[in-house]
Every structure is written in structure tokens, then in C-alpha cells.
Amino acid sequence: MKYDVLGIGNAIVDILTHVNDDFLKSQNLDKGMMTLVDEEAAAALYDQIGQAVECSGGSAANTIAGLASLGSKTAYIGKIRDDQLGNVFGHDIRALGVHFDTETASEGPSTAFCQVLVTDDAERTMCTYLGACVNLGPNDVDENLVKNSAITYLEGYLWDPEAAKQAFLKAMDIAHDAGNRIALSLSDPFCVVRHKEEFLDLVKNHVDILFANEEELLTLYDTQDINDALQKVGQDCEIAAVTLGAKGCAVVNGSDIIEINGVPVSNLVDTTGAGDLFAAGFLHGLTQGADLATCGKMGNVVAGHIITHMGPRPDIDLAAYLAENT
Amino acid sequence: MKYDVLGIGNAIVDILTHVNDDFLKSQNLDKGMMTLVDEEAAAALYDQIGQAVECSGGSAANTIAGLASLGSKTAYIGKIRDDQLGNVFGHDIRALGVHFDTETASEGPSTAFCQVLVTDDAERTMCTYLGACVNLGPNDVDENLVKNSAITYLEGYLWDPEAAKQAFLKAMDIAHDAGNRIALSLSDPFCVVRHKEEFLDLVKNHVDILFANEEELLTLYDTQDINDALQKVGQDCEIAAVTLGAKGCAVVNGSDIIEINGVPVSNLVDTTGAGDLFAAGFLHGLTQGADLATCGKMGNVVAGHIITHMGPRPDIDLAAYLAENT
Numbered sequence: 070m071k072y073d074v075l076g077i078g079n080a081i082v083d084i085l086t087h088v089n090d091d092f093l094k095s096q097n098l099d100k101g102m103m104t105l106v107d108e109e110a111a112a113a114l115y116d117q118i119g120q121a122v123e124c125s126g127g128s129a130a131n132t133i134a135g136l137a138s139l140g141s142k143t144a145y146i147g148k149i150r151d152d153q154l155g156n157v158f159g160h161d162i163r164a165l166g167v168h169f170d171t172e173t174a175s176e177g178p179s180t181a182f183c184q185v186l187v188t189d190d191a192e193r194t195m196c197t198y199l200g201a202c203v204n205l206g207p208n209d210v211d212e213n214l215v216k217n218s219a220i221t222y223l224e225g226y227l228w229d230p231e232a233a234k235q236a237f238l239k240a241m242d243i244a245h246d247a248g249n250r251i252a253l254s255l256s257d258p259f260c261v262v263r264h265k266e267e268f269l270d271l272v273k274n275h276v277d278i279l280f281a282n283e284e285e286l287l288t289l290y291d292t293q294d295i296n297d298a299l300q301k302v303g304q305d306c307e308i309a310a311v312t313l314g315a316k317g318c319a320v321v322n323g324s325d326i327i328e329i330n331g332v333p334v335s336n337l338v339d340t341t342g343a344g345d346l347f348a349a350g351f352l353h354g355l356t357q358g359a360d361l362a363t364c365g366k367m368g369n370v371v372a373g374h375i376i377t378h379m380g381p382r383p384d385i386d387l388a389a390y391l392a393e394n395t
Numbered sequence: 396m397k398y399d400v401l402g403i404g405n406a407i408v409d410i411l412t413h414v415n416d417d418f419l420k421s422q423n424l425d426k427g428m429m430t431l432v433d434e435e436a437a438a439a440l441y442d443q444i445g446q447a448v449e450c451s452g453g454s455a456a457n458t459i460a461g462l463a464s465l466g467s468k469t470a471y472i473g474k475i476r477d478d479q480l481g482n483v484f485g486h487d488i489r490a491l492g493v494h495f496d497t498e499t500a501s502e503g504p505s506t507a508f509c510q511v512l513v514t515d516d517a518e519r520t521m522c523t524y525l526g527a528c529v530n531l532g533p534n535d536v537d538e539n540l541v542k543n544s545a546i547t548y549l550e551g552y553l554w555d556p557e558a559a560k561q562a563f564l565k566a567m568d569i570a571h572d573a574g575n576r577i578a579l580s581l582s583d584p585f586c587v588v589r590h591k592e593e594f595l596d597l598v599k600n601h602v603d604i605l606f607a608n609e610e611e612l613l614t615l616y617d618t619q620d621i622n623d624a625l626q627k628v629g630q631d632c633e634i635a636a637v638t639l640g641a642k643g644c645a646v647v648n649g650s651d652i653i654e655i656n657g658v659p660v661s662n663l664v665d666t667t668g669a670g671d672l673f674a675a676g677f678l679h680g681l682t683q684g685a686d687l688a689t690c691g692k693m694g695n696v697v698a699g700h701i702i703t704h705m706g707p708r709p710d711i712d713l714a715a716y717l718a719e720n721t
Contacts (some may be wrong), residue, residue: 087710114484115486118490119490119491120451120486120487120488120490120491120708121450121483121486121487121490122448122449122450122706122710123448123449123450123483124447124448125446126450134446150480153478153479153480153505154479154505157447157449160441160442160446160447161446161447162446164444164445164446164447165445165446179479180479205443376609380448382446384413384448
């Protein structure tokens with residue numbers, strides 16, 4: 070297979086800054102969540118935040134960047150515009166050796182950006198302007214790319230822009246027709262709320278590998294009991310990898326539930342990208358033929374690194390880091 | 396006085412990435428130096444570097460950002476375009492409370508950017524595309540702003556774009572006519588080579604406070620003997636603050652040469668902005684009425700902080716940091 074993992078997602082540049090809890094309250098932002106904002110609201114928020122740092126982001130793109138840094142063969146589909154932020158996004162992902170040739174939009178909204186507000190407890194609260202991402206559609210899904218990727222990894226956030234959802238469905242069909250696997254990340258509790266029925270259908274009928282955090286899974290199964298949710302997801306899809314914050318993760322395979330302890334982190338800085346990089350470590354293990362417990366461990370180790378620095382992209386050679394820490 | 400310090404400089408967004416020494420050699424780049432490149436060469440270099448992080452930069456702008464974080468009243472003059480990087484630059488400097496209202500260019504070259512290549516020894520090597528900075532001219536120098544600033548701080552880099560040099564000279568005349576002081580940073584050894592005779596004339600006849608590092612000062616006075624250079628600069632301008640790397644700095648006032656030990660730094664990450672933030676600490680002390688030895692110490696402390704993280708802008712409250720560390 071030419072590619073281990075193909076990621077499809079919203080191509081976003083992050084704008085990272087520090088804020089305090091009072092600021093989140095003053096802006097009516099739900100801490101830890103991702104809120105979609107229009108261009109005007111994004112600009113109004115930007116006027117309120119302090120100086121920032123920009124770097125490439127996007128959930129699936131972060132996972133693919135992590136996979137590339139780990140040594141997996143990767144490709145990405147996402148929509149940028151021909152503007153400066155789009156240039157940054159395209160540069161950064163290609164610089165990691167990721168195949169990325171989705172047609173760049175030459176008109177319409179600007180490249181998407183996400184204002185990532187990091188509080189002193191290292192939690193991140195996000196406001197996303199989807200911009201050019203709304204123009205990702207089925208035509209952007211290259212059939213050969215999906216056929217030649219062992220796993221196609223989709224972010225739940227794709228369900229927000231309507232055309233991207235169609236692209237998602239097209240990719241899913243092609244992958245399954247080719248006998249390849251589909252992985253889905255539930256992305257965000259609010260995203261699950263927005264698309265719950267459809268996500269449940271996806272998980273039951275179309276997804277082979279599911280990624281979620283505790284809150285997302287509880288929301289999906291409408292329960293407060295994580296064991297209940299873990300049992301249910303075991304009946305619904307082949308593999309589910311559920312992150313449990315500092316506790317680590319649980320990997321569900323049918324009726325088997327494997328709990329894997331988290332990695333102690335002494336210098337927690339910013340949790341942005343923790344879930345994305347967990348998925349990178351897990352999928353890297355899976356495509357390398359590791360058992361599920363090892364995949365979970367690899368996810369924990371990689372996620373444990375990304376939260377020690379600002380931003381969702383690794384700034385070290387993750388392959389070397391993983392080798393030293395497993 | 397309404398402002399303690401007005402900075403005038405090239406308004407630049409930095410693109411920070413890690414490289415190794417072999418890469419610098421392969422690109423024929425002089426380590427530790429700033430090289431000017433045209434748009435084509437900048438794009439060619441960008442194709443070669445790895446993933447990066449973007450943040451506002453520009454030498455004088457970094458100094459002003461540091462001063463604002465220290466609590467000084469500050470203003471800035473520099474030229475951006477109405478593009479995404481310009482928006483980032485304008486946001487970041489205004490977010491610190493800096494008065495910045497230079498007219499934004501609505502045509503012509505894009506906002507300037509500098510590819511900052513950081514090696515494992517934390518040294519930075521820079522490639523700058525001046526972009527919109529070439530359109531900064533005398534009309535951008537607001538007479539009232541200069542008159543209302545106790546110190547006008549100019550970067551030597553302004554001598555590169557011709558119109559900016561004229562803006563520099565206009566600001567200098569206004570400041571002196573108003574009885575205010577002019578500070579100059581020599582910026583870079585290559586910059587001194589390019590403009591040596593003119594810089595010597597400035598230092599002898601127009602500059603009240605000079606900032607330089609060892610290599611820049613040696614280049615200016617065409618000597619290998621730092622004591623010789625320090626004595627000469629003492630005859631040429633009122634105050635000279637000369638950074639000596641890890642050794643700290645020397646502050647020259649006439650025939651007095653005060654050496655101030657550097658601050659031990661245990662976690663050196665990236666020297667980008669060290670000189671700029673030294674100037675911030677020094678000038679903050681000066682405008683607060685501190686003696687020259689204290690000003691030098693403040694410069695050392697602030698510079699000692701900025702080199703512990705990637706990028707030239709402080710990501711903490713420098714006033715609190717300075718209070719804890721002096």
C-alpha cells in the first residue's frame with residue numbers, strides 16, 4: 070500500500086495565545102470546547118486577545134503530521150486558499166513529507182484559522198473560522214489516494230461544512246470498496262452534540278476504528294457511565310481508542326476493554342493537539358502491526374509529548390522520541 | 396512626555412524553524428548573520444526548510460514589545476501591507492498597548508518576513524525579505540509622535556531600504572530639535588559593513604545612545620581589540636551599551652567603561668531577539684531614571700529570558716519577571 074494513513078480534515082492555521090478564565094467567561098466561551106465563529110466574530114475576538122503565535126493546525130492534519138514525524142507514509146486532503154496562511158499550511162505539511170495536493174481555492178473565503186486560547190491550567194479553548202474549508206467537496210477526494218491508503222482517517226469536524234460531509238461519505242465508500250479501513254475522530258463534545266444521530270450511524274455501520282475522548286463518548290451514548298459507553302462502543306465498531314486524560318486510555322475491541330495508564334507529564338504547557346497526537350501514535354502502531362495495548366501505549370507517549378509545548382504540531386523527531394520512551 | 400520610547404524599524408513577521416549547520420552551508424548562509432533576500436530567493440528557501448512557527452518580529456518592534464511588557468509607554472512606526480501577515484504584525488504590537496498607526500500599504504510588496512533558522516547551539520541565522528518595508532518613507536514619520544517621545548529608537552537595518560533611511564534622518568532631526576534623544580542599534584555585522592561610513596558619522600554626530608554587540612562594534616571601528624573599540628565609542632557618543640554574549644555587557648559613558656556580568660542561563664533555546672530585548676531592558680531602566688550599571692543589568696536579565704524560548708517576543712509579563720530577577 071502506498072500510504073499507511075490518508076487524513077481528510079479542515080485545513081486550519083492556529084493562532085495560539087494565553088488567556089485567563091475571566092476572559093473566556095467575558096467572551097461566553099465554553100472552556101475546553103471548539104466553537105465555530107463567522108469572520109466578523111473571529112475578527113472581534115482577535116481584537117480582544119493578546120499577542121499570539123501562529124502555526125499550522127487542523128485536527129486530522131495534526132494527526133497526519135504526527136504520523137509523518139513517526140515515519141508513517143502519509144497523505145492529506147484539505148482545502149486552503151491561495152493566501153499567506155494557506156501558504157503556511159501547505160508548506161508545513163509538505164515539509165514533513167506528507168503528500169498534499171488538494172486544489173487550492175483561488176477565490177472565496179480565506180484559509181481557515183482557529184484562535185486557540187490557552188489558560189494557566191494548560192487547557193485550550195478554540196474558536197474556529199472555517200473559511201476556505203467550506204469549499205472542500207467530493208471532487209477533492211482523489212479516488213486513487215483513498216484506494217492506496219491502508220487507513221483513511223476522518224475528523225468529525227468535517228461534518229460541520231456541508232460539502233465536506235459529502236467528501237467524507239465519498240471517501241468512506243471508496244475506502245470500503247477497496248477493502249481499506251476507515252478511522253473517525255469524534256473531534257469535540259459539541260461536535261458530537263451537533264451531529265449525534267449521524268455519528269451514531271457512522272460508528273455502528275461504517276467506522277472501523279473510532280477515536281474519542283471520555284466526554285465525546287459519553288455524549289455519543291447519552292450516558293454518564295464510561296464503562297457503559299465503552300461496552301456499547303465495543304458492540305458498534307471494531308476498534309475504539311478512548312482517551313481518558315491523565316489516566317491514559319482505554320482500547321476497546323469487541324468485548325475486550327484494555328486500559329493503558331497515561332504517561333506522567335511533569336511540565337504540562339498546552340493540551341492543544343493531545344487527542345490528535347494520541348491518534349497519530351495509535352495509528353502508527355496499528356499500521357506497523359503492533360498489538361492494541363502497544364498501540365494505546367504509543368498513543369499515550371506521543372500525546373504526552375505534545376502537551377509539553379505550545380501548539381499541536383511536534384517540534385522534535387517523534388520516531389526517535391517514541392523509541393526512547395517505549 | 397507622552398511616550399518613553401518610539402521605535403522605528405522594519406515591520407517583519409518571523410518564520411522560525413530548526414535547521415542544522417550543514418543546511419546553512421548548503422544554502423551558503425553565514426551563520427549568526429542576517430542576509431537580505433528577494434521574493435524569489437525567499438520562496439526558494441521556504442521550500443527547503445522544515446515546518447515552522449510564525450510570530451511577529453522586526454528588531455525595533457521586538458524592543459518596543461519588550462518595553463511595553465516592562466511597562467514603558469511606547470509607540471512604533473513601521474510599514475506593513477493589508478495582508479494576513481500584516482494583520483498578524485499589527486495585532487501583536489497593538490495587543491501590547493503600543494501606539495501603532497503607520498498607514499498600511501494597500502498595494503505593492505507583501506508584508507516583510509524573515510526566515511529565522513535556529514541551530515542546535517541556539518544560534519539564529521536570518522534571511523529577510525523586506526517586502527512592504529521598502530515603502531516606509533519620511534511621510535510615515537509623524538512629527539508629533541517623535542516630539543512626544545523621550546527617546547526615538549532606530550534600528551540600523553532601516554539603512555537598507557532607501558526611503559526608510561530618509562525616514563530615519565527625518566525622525567532624528569525632529570527628535571533633536573525637540574531636545575529628545577536618539578538611540579540606534581547597529582543591528583548586524585553585515586549591516587555595519589554595508590553602511591559603515593554613514594554609521595560612523597551617525598555615531599559621532601547624531602546618536603545619543605548606541606546599542607551594538609561585540610562583533611558589530613569591532614566592525615564599526617575596524618579593530619580586533621574590544622577595549623580599543625569601547626574606548627573609541629566612548630569618545631563618539633554619550634552612552635554605548637555593548638552586549639558581549641554570555642559575558643554580559645559593557646556600558647560606556649565617556650571614559651567610563653562599566654562591565655556587567657551576564658545572567659546564567661540554564662536552558663538556552665534560541666538567541667533570536669537577545670539584542671533587541673537587551674535594548675528593551677536597558678532603555679526601560681534609562682527612562683525610569685536608573686543608573687547605567689542598573690540599566691545594563693536590566694538589559695542582561697531581560698535578554699537572559701528571551702533566549703530560553705523560541706522567538707524574539709516575550710511570552711510572559713516581563714515587568715513581573717524583572718522584579719523577581721533583579
